[in-house]
Amino acid sequence: MMSKIGKSGKNPAAPVRTSGEGPKVLRAGFIPLVDASVLIAAAEFGFAKKEGLTLDLVKDVSWANVRDRLAFRQFDIAHMLSPMPVASMLGLGSNPSPTITPFSLGRGGNAITLSTRLFDRMREVGGIAENATALENAEALAKVLQVMKARGEPLPMLGVTYPFSSHNYEFRYWLAAGGIDPDKDVKLVVVPPPLTSDALAAGAIDGFCVGAPWNMVASERGVGRIVAAKQDIWPSAPEKVIAMRPEWAETHPETVSRLIVALDAAARWCDEAENHDALAETLADSRFIAAPVDIIRHVLSGEFSLDAKGNRRVIADYFMFHRGLANYPRPSHALWLYSQMIRWGQVEFREDGLRAAASAYRPDLYRTALGAGPAEADTGIEGNRDGDRFMDGHVFDPSKMADYVQGFAVRSDPATPSNGHEI
């Protein structure tokens, strides 16, 4: 099943297991979120061990730390936001050290939650039903914002997790689809995921977009109302990935392959509903997410409590850990992330940016390890299939990047390069 590209022949004295690539203990950084499930399951349920690997999981507190610790070799691999490797290859952010991903950790898991106060106003002003769609909710919020502006009320503060995050782009996508300019009509701030529910309860923020289980934690507490899930915005939207340094991947080809095989097996296991009790128990542990086990159990099965009043919604594929080639690092997805970076003024469009962005995703490493992958091309049109459309009906053609970005009614002004100065 896996390719044998070990270098044991070069060094006959070395044990076969190590193959000249050094000890098989991988230090892996992660942030406590349900979308770290595959990595955690690989470590805790024997999938890594079966491949001769030991995963030393290290819980971290910020994505910036994860990035820096990976860059400076404190971590071998890391659970990372999919836009982070793309940003690093584009030279964006405050420490753009080259980072790649050969494996996606699945799809889904994000949602947008607004405070119950704000949602009540949306019902009053926008006249939406309890079971309104994500788009209807966004349009209702736009109407509330008009009222708030007319009355001179302060703009709502909405929390995301990181500038280069799926949450940032999904929240912006949803707002913009409703006709809201995320840079002018609201104020986007960063709140660490475990603090979102408290921040909402305290009125420090009026809404947020984060991964599971934090939306459900807020809705079950009665402080928030879930108004959109990732599936509503774009079902295929890339989420977390396993990140590594390209130089490390090059010098540890067999370890990378074994890791991918282990993660692939763990991902299959995570997708099976019969394993969700065991998975939820482990995730709930204080070493990992440290959240109530019943909430995690509901999250895994996609049974959503939209609020504390008993409004529920079941999203069949809220989490896809493996199905539908969810682990394949599709370069089209990296390019879509690049399009959103351009759209929101984080970077200007350049032809060589296309190559840089796509190079963050490494399907070649995935195929080498698993000997399989999708039949269709790595770069192609996104959002043109039934069941996988963008909420505003746009279709992404990576070969027409500039046109795609120009096609959005709501977008930032082109980024103005800032000048460095010598002090």
Place this chain on the structure above:
Amino acid sequence: MIEQIPADASGRLPRLLHCVITIGMPAPDLTILVIDENAIRASIIEEGLREAGHGNVTVIHEVQGVARIIETLKPDVIVIDIENPNRDMMEHLFQLTRTVSRPIAMFVDRSDTALIEAAMEAGVSAYVVDGLKKERVKAILDMAVSRFNAFSRLQRELAEAKSALEERKVIERAKGILMKMRGLSEEEAFALLRQTAMNEKKKMSDIAQSVVTAAGLLM
């Protein structure tokens, strides 16, 4: 919460003279912001910066409102502890705010991996405004790293002192039990504990703890 140290806090030069010198020098005073939820560690860093001649230092212990402080202060260097989850908030701020002119992570000079690793291990992270000369940053980081380490040492010593105190207490209790139950003098009780510890190759506090535990079961 916010402590602003006046520019002439170093006190070595009268303000006027200081200004005259500054005009003639290529390197103006750096504005430094220290963000650390640990107030003691923050004050140790602050003291180090002042000793190194940096007068323009602001220290905050709470991250509430840090965005506004950064926007008004426009620091050249931000030192933040690595365990602070609000690092992500600062990264966001740097992306959005044009007034903060593109701060970058502390890793000004990637060739200096020893410094970077030392900083990561010590738990220091820093942001530096783009274009700042690396020698100036290095001095600040070196100082922050050594002060962070000094603080960790202090904490370790404090923990050790606490456990030493606990050990003394348990030995005192064991002595009292032996004196009462076996009619020994204080010196004899102490000698018995010490001899038993030596015979069994254990710490005296461990033997004392056994005595206390056993007495609790027997009495």
